[in-house]
Amino acid sequence: MQNNTVIGRLTKDVKLEFVGQNSTARVRADLAIEREGGKSVDYLQFVFLGKLAENLNNYSKLKGSLIAVQFTIQNNNYVDKETGNKVYKDQYVVTKVKFLASPNNTAKQGNNTQQEVDYSRESQFDPFGGYEQI
Numbered sequence: 001m002q003n004n005t006v007i008g009r010l011t012k013d014v015k016l017e018f019v020g021q022n023s024t025a026r027v028r029a030d031l032a033i034e035r036e037g038g039k040s041v042d043y044l045q046f047v048f049l050g051k052l053a054e055n056l057n058n059y060s061k062l063k064g065s066l067i068a069v070q071f072t073i074q075n076n077n078y079v080d081k082e083t084g085n086k087v088y089k090d091q092y093v094v095t096k097v098k099f100l101a102s103p104n105n106t107a108k109q110g111n112n113t114q115q116e117v118d119y120s121r122e123s124q125f126d127p128f129g130g131y132e133q134i
Helices: 051-059
Strands: 004-010 017-019 024-034 041-049 066-075 090-101
Antiparallel strands (some): 017 024, 024 041, 066 090
């Protein structure tokens, strides 16, 4: 199975929903992911399920929150009932998440100033080093 890791910011506040017969917690969250060099941004939608969805909702649900996600790509094919055409859709399903910064990570709080951290490849930052899935 492939594993991919990205770091990005939530583009809107998270909405937790419960789906299916088992009422599984689910969040569909869009992340703004800066490309290497910082000159453009990609927007991808990720699916958080179960405890991952609940944790995202509880700890980092605000627009602008910086998170790292590890995910797999799953193919979700179906036949469109109206046209009869087969539709191919890839889904990015999160397997791990780490909460890195709140939306106001550059705001002053008292005498302390939080600073943006450089997460470029050159920094050799491993957002999941030493952490287990929650």
